[in-house]
Structures are given as C-alpha cells and as structure tokens.
Amino acid sequence: MILYLMDLIGVAVFAISGVLVAAHVHMDLLGGFALAALTAIGGGTLRDVLLNRHPIFWIRDARYLWVILAAAALTMVYIAFLPPPGNSLVVADALGLALFAISGAQIAEASGHSFLIVVLMGAMTGTAGGMLRDVMSARVPMIFQQDLYATAAIAGIVAYVILQKLGLPRTVAVSVGVLVILGVRVLAVVWGLHLPRLSRLG
Amino acid sequence: MILYLMDLIGVAVFAISGVLVAAHVHMDLLGGFALAALTAIGGGTLRDVLLNRHPIFWIRDARYLWVILAAAALTMVYIAFLPPPGNSLVVADALGLALFAISGAQIAEASGHSFLIVVLMGAMTGTAGGMLRDVMSARVPMIFQQDLYATAAIAGIVAYVILQKLGLPRTVAVSVGVLVILGVRVLAVVWGLHLPRLSRLG
Amino acid sequence: MILYLMDLIGVAVFAISGVLVAAHVHMDLLGGFALAALTAIGGGTLRDVLLNRHPIFWIRDARYLWVILAAAALTMVYIAFLPPPGNSLVVADALGLALFAISGAQIAEASGHSFLIVVLMGAMTGTAGGMLRDVMSARVPMIFQQDLYATAAIAGIVAYVILQKLGLPRTVAVSVGVLVILGVRVLAVVWGLHLPRLSRLG
Structure with a gap:
C-alpha cells in the first residue's frame, strides 16, 4: 500500500521533471508528454524487466499512466502562466530518485536478494528514468555530473536496509530512506x- | 498474416533509414549494418520484452534478420552510385513509424489491454528504433525535435482503435491507421x- | 566453467574501461563505480533479457558485482598514483568485447539458435556495455566511429562457430574466437x- 503510493507519487514527480526539461529544450506539447512518460516509467520498467515481474507495473495498472498524463498536463498549464520556481527541476528529480530508489530496494529485498543486489537494484530503479530523460534531450545525465547523485541514492538505500534489519517498522525505515536521499541531494546542490x-586523485 | 507483412516491411524501411543516417555520419560498412539492425529491431524488441512475448520476434523467425541484411545491403549499393532522393530519410522513417506503431497497438490490443496502454505501446514500438538510431549517432531523436512526430503516431493509433471499435474490418482499420501516420508526418514536414x-506557451 | 570464467574476466575489464572513461570526463568516485557497473553488466543483461534467461546473471550470482567493485576500486587506486598506460582503454574494451561476444554466441548456440542469430546475439552482448558507457558519457560509441569494431566482433564469432562445427574442442574454438577479436581490434588501432x-563509396 505504502509502496503503491510511493510509486504513484514517484511517477508524478518524474513526469513533472520530464515536462520541465522538455520546455527547457523547446519540445512541442506531445514531445513533452512523451518525455514525461519516459522519465516516469523508465526506472520502474527496468526494475520489472530485470526482476522478471510481469506484467510491467504500468501495464498491470493503468492508473500510473493517468497520473503521468495529469501531472504532465498540470505542469504544462502552470509553466504557461508562471515561471517554475528556480530549483523545481532538481527538487522534482530528487523526490523521484528518492521514492523509486527505496521502492526498487524494497521489491528486490522482498524477492530475497542479497544486500549488494538490493542496493544496485534500488539505485538503478531510482536513476534510470532521469538518465533516459537526460540522454534523450542530449544532456549529460545528472548522475554523471551532479553533486552526490549516486551517493544520495546509495546512502538512503543503505539507511533503509539497516533500519529494516534493526527491526524498525517498515514505514519508519522507508521514510528515513526517502528523507536521506532527498536531504543529501538538496543539501549537496545548495552547498x-x-x-x-x-x-x-592523482 | 497482415501483421507479419507489416513487421517485415517495417524492419526493411527502418534498416534503410539506419543506413542513410550511418552514411550521413560517415560510419563504415559494418557500422552501417549495425545501425540498420538496431533501428529495425529496436521497437519490436522493446514491445516483446515489455509484453513478455518470448522468443523475441527476430529470434523466433530469422527471416527478419535476412530482410534487414538485404535492405541494408541494397541501400548501400544504391547510395554508392546514386545520391538518395532528398526526403528519403524522412519517408523511410515515417513508414517504419507508421507500420510499427499500428503493429504494436494491434498486439497490445490482442492481449486485452486498455485504450491508454494500446496507444502507449503502439507509440513506443513505433518510435524506439528511430530513437536508438538517433541517440547512437549523436543526433537529437526526431521525436523530440521534429514536426508532429509523436502526434502522427498517436493520431494514427487512435484512428485505428476507433475504426476497430466501430466494427470495420481489421484490414481497413490498419490501413487507415498507417496512412494517417504517414500522411500527418509527410504533410507536417512538407508544410x-x-x-x-x-x-x-508562457 | 570456462564460460563462467570468461564472464568474470569480461565484467572486470569492462569495469576497468568504465573507470577510465569516468576519469577522462571528470566524474566523481561513485559516478565512476556507476559507469563501471553499467559497462560491465550492460551486454550480459541485454543477452539474458532477450533470451529470457532469469534471473539475470548478476542477480543469480552476486560474485559478478563483487568482481566489478574490486576491479573498479583497484583501477581508481592505480590511476590515483600512476597515469594509465596509453592504450589501456582500447585494450580493456577490446578484451571485454572479445570475451562477451564469444560468451553471448555460445549461449545463443546452446539454446539451438541459427547461425545469424548466434552472430547477432554475440555481437550485441559484446558491444552493448561499451555503447552504454559511451552514450552515458556523451561520446560517440566506439562501434560507430572506430576501426574494425563490429568487424572484429563478427570475425571472431564466425571463427568460433566454424571451428565448433568442424568438431574442434570447445576450448580451442573459444580461444581462437577471443584471440581473433582481440587481434583484429588491436591491430586495427595500431595500424x-x-x-x-x-x-x-559514391
């Protein structure tokens, strides 16, 4: 349930980030929807394909696509009238990264995978959508240029796994994991x- | 049967588009075959992986690969002697887009998926090969820069689905869908x- | 067994190549690990997804990830103190290409696929990781710019298949295949x- 909600919010904020990038590189309306969808479903699709979970999450449950459409449309209306707040792209991307990284880690963990695979699967789920968005719009992916991107994802996933192992309720472990990723990313950008x-190094 | 023929022609025209781009960026002979194959099988491979259809279409039936080889080789011979017609890349790409978009939509529909997923799966099947081609040759994908690209795909798929629902024969619905995509794309480029x-917007 | 060893060495050398490229474009420590992992698991992951082999190799056996971590960390320590030898990127990439191309071909062959699919699957397994590495660091993939890249892969796979068909021991066929790819690539770059x-052509 909490996992489902995280995935829904995750696709929404990644869709917003897709529209912001699309507007930045002057795509047209439907290009914007396409980039929003690609960003929003990229990470979870990779996760489901690699873990052989079929049907893929957005094929199993069409609500994800409606959320993406709505989030993208609202963002387009918003930026048609008001300039988006300065750091909105970084914040939307950080939130999507945090939610999907922890959701990917949870799903890998539930399938009984080892620590290293839980971390890697979480990191891939969190970062793949944003990578696709950046490569498709001819930008160097944030993960490879920006401050503490992979670091934030891994720190949050490790925090989540440890708190789980310590016996804390899943809700607490999940919340801390998400907040660690968000916090590290936002502070890294600010500072x-x-x-x-x-x-x-040399 | 008609679906099979569409896929065969689709891989052929996408292979041609791959060779044209490869020549444009001065790749060598085998790089040209590689780009042709990537463009031709990209969209259908994504479709089959996402819908969990195994074996993948070109693994199940080697005829696809022979068609790609033949189409790519003939294109190479042609451009060795004659300059390709001015809009040949746009036309080959539009034809591949149209055939794969409708084929992807048909397959998603046959699996009983909802309208939104049929549209998205068709659009992804039609556009993924061309996206791979453009990203690999360091061009911004057509879908994100060119006139009515995603629009054309979606318009054709919607036309196909509506005609199907209205009870028209599949052949008619498929033909109209393909022609709408081709027409919208070509007219958009011409005009x-x-x-x-x-x-x-702002 | 020999296949397993080839895959282990393959991920190690591709991880090294990922770190070298990451250092070249000034990524940070964890970006380096991310690019190393992407390069190392890209080709084999594509092979396993396309052939519907689950769990994916690095999910089934965590040893691969530890080898990647170790190879990447050692490379980082090395380049912190000494400049890497001039052609180290080309050599690491050629070795990874050779090992994964032959391993992908073997696996496709073991599944009873036809000659053309064995060649294509081997070529995709060998080249996908390096393509991902180059696209993610905003370089034109080697396969599309460099001397005899696809050519080397295909020559080695064809040599391997023919020697197998002639009844030579698998170890000999594999070794010759790998050496052909390595040799063609290195000589092509040198000469x-x-x-x-x-x-x-025109």
Whole structure:
C-alpha cells in the first residue's frame, strides 16, 4: 500500500521533471508528454524487466499512466502562466530518485536478494528514468555530473536496509530512506558538496 | 498474416533509414549494418520484452534478420552510385513509424489491454528504433525535435482503435491507421506544421 | 566453467574501461563505480533479457558485482598514483568485447539458435556495455566511429562457430574466437585499418 503510493507519487514527480526539461529544450506539447512518460516509467520498467515481474507495473495498472498524463498536463498549464520556481527541476528529480530508489530496494529485498543486489537494484530503479530523460534531450545525465547523485541514492538505500534489519517498522525505515536521499541531494546542490573527482586523485 | 507483412516491411524501411543516417555520419560498412539492425529491431524488441512475448520476434523467425541484411545491403549499393532522393530519410522513417506503431497497438490490443496502454505501446514500438538510431549517432531523436512526430503516431493509433471499435474490418482499420501516420508526418514536414512549443506557451 | 570464467574476466575489464572513461570526463568516485557497473553488466543483461534467461546473471550470482567493485576500486587506486598506460582503454574494451561476444554466441548456440542469430546475439552482448558507457558519457560509441569494431566482433564469432562445427574442442574454438577479436581490434588501432566508410563509396 505504502509502496503503491510511493510509486504513484514517484511517477508524478518524474513526469513533472520530464515536462520541465522538455520546455527547457523547446519540445512541442506531445514531445513533452512523451518525455514525461519516459522519465516516469523508465526506472520502474527496468526494475520489472530485470526482476522478471510481469506484467510491467504500468501495464498491470493503468492508473500510473493517468497520473503521468495529469501531472504532465498540470505542469504544462502552470509553466504557461508562471515561471517554475528556480530549483523545481532538481527538487522534482530528487523526490523521484528518492521514492523509486527505496521502492526498487524494497521489491528486490522482498524477492530475497542479497544486500549488494538490493542496493544496485534500488539505485538503478531510482536513476534510470532521469538518465533516459537526460540522454534523450542530449544532456549529460545528472548522475554523471551532479553533486552526490549516486551517493544520495546509495546512502538512503543503505539507511533503509539497516533500519529494516534493526527491526524498525517498515514505514519508519522507508521514510528515513526517502528523507536521506532527498536531504543529501538538496543539501549537496545548495552547498555545492561533492565527492572527489576521479581525475583529481592523482 | 497482415501483421507479419507489416513487421517485415517495417524492419526493411527502418534498416534503410539506419543506413542513410550511418552514411550521413560517415560510419563504415559494418557500422552501417549495425545501425540498420538496431533501428529495425529496436521497437519490436522493446514491445516483446515489455509484453513478455518470448522468443523475441527476430529470434523466433530469422527471416527478419535476412530482410534487414538485404535492405541494408541494397541501400548501400544504391547510395554508392546514386545520391538518395532528398526526403528519403524522412519517408523511410515515417513508414517504419507508421507500420510499427499500428503493429504494436494491434498486439497490445490482442492481449486485452486498455485504450491508454494500446496507444502507449503502439507509440513506443513505433518510435524506439528511430530513437536508438538517433541517440547512437549523436543526433537529437526526431521525436523530440521534429514536426508532429509523436502526434502522427498517436493520431494514427487512435484512428485505428476507433475504426476497430466501430466494427470495420481489421484490414481497413490498419490501413487507415498507417496512412494517417504517414500522411500527418509527410504533410507536417512538407508544410512545416507543428504543435505549439512548450516554452512558447508562457 | 570456462564460460563462467570468461564472464568474470569480461565484467572486470569492462569495469576497468568504465573507470577510465569516468576519469577522462571528470566524474566523481561513485559516478565512476556507476559507469563501471553499467559497462560491465550492460551486454550480459541485454543477452539474458532477450533470451529470457532469469534471473539475470548478476542477480543469480552476486560474485559478478563483487568482481566489478574490486576491479573498479583497484583501477581508481592505480590511476590515483600512476597515469594509465596509453592504450589501456582500447585494450580493456577490446578484451571485454572479445570475451562477451564469444560468451553471448555460445549461449545463443546452446539454446539451438541459427547461425545469424548466434552472430547477432554475440555481437550485441559484446558491444552493448561499451555503447552504454559511451552514450552515458556523451561520446560517440566506439562501434560507430572506430576501426574494425563490429568487424572484429563478427570475425571472431564466425571463427568460433566454424571451428565448433568442424568438431574442434570447445576450448580451442573459444580461444581462437577471443584471440581473433582481440587481434583484429588491436591491430586495427595500431595500424589504423578500417573498412571503407559508407559515404566514400559514391
């Protein structure tokens, strides 16, 4: 139930991020819907294909697509009248990343996979939609250029797994995991935090 | 049967479009075959993976690969002697888009999926091969830059679904759907039609 | 057994190539691990999804992920102190290409597929990881720009299949296939060999 709600909010915020990027690169209306859908379903689709969960989540339950359509349409109406708040793309993307990373980790965990696979599956579920969005609009994916992107996802998933193992209620573990990802990403952007770059090691 | 023929012609025209792009960016012979194959099988492979149809169409029936090889080789020979007609890339791409969009929609419909999923699956089947082709050759995908691309696909699929629901023979519905996509795309390019851009709304 | 070893070495060298590219484009530490993992598991994941082999190889056996982590970490430590040898990216990529191409071909062959599908599946398994790596770091994929890339893969797979058909031991056929790919790629880069470009045919 909580997982279902997370996925619904996740597709909505990723759809919003897709429209914001589409507007930024001057796509037309339907291109905007296409990029919104791609961003919103990319991560969960990869998760379901890799874990052999059929039918894929948005084929099983059409509500996801209606949520994407609604979120994208509302965003288009909004930006037609008002400029979007400064950091809205980063915030929408961070929220989608957080919700899908923890949802992907939960599903991998429920299938009995080991710690490393839970982390990787969560990270892939959280990041794939945004990667598709960025590659399709000819931008370098955030995960490869921005501050603490993969780091945030992994930190939140690890927090979630540990709290679960410690016996805390799932709701608490999930909430902390999501907040860690959101917090690390937003603070990293605000304060300009970053890990050492590879080429600066030498 | 008609579906099979559509898929065969679809892979052939997408293979042609792959070779044209490969020549445009100065790939070598085998790079051209690789791009032709990627463009031709991309959309149908995505369709089969998402709908869990195994074996994938080109694994089940090797005829597809021979058609791709033949279409790509003939195109290479042609462009070695004659310059390709001006709009050949747009026309080959539009034909592939039309055939695969309607074929993807038919298959989703036959599996009993709802209207929205039929439309989305058709659109993805029609556009994925061309997207792969463009991303791999470092071009912004047509769907995100060109006039009425997603629009054409969706209009044709909607026409096909409505005619089916009205009880017309499948052959008629399929033909109209394909012609709508082809027509919208070609007229949009000729007349420079386009939907409003997202950034111009404000 | 030999197949298992090939896959393990394959993921290791592709992980190394991912870190080298990540350092080249100034990614941070975790971005480097992400690109290493994407490069290392991309081809085999595509192979397993297309052939409907579940669980995917790295989900079935977590050893692959540990090998990737170790190879990526060692490479990061190495390049922190010493500049990598001049052609290390080309060599690591060629080795990964060779090992995964032959492994993909073997698996397709074991499933009883025809010659053309064995070749295509081998080529896709060998090249997909490197393509993902290059697209994600905004480079034109090697397969589409570099000397005898697809050619090397196909030559090695054909050699492997023929030697198998002639009744030679699998170990010999596999070794020759791998060496042909490695040899063709390395010699092509050293001597600047290439197939005719498509646009130069006319």
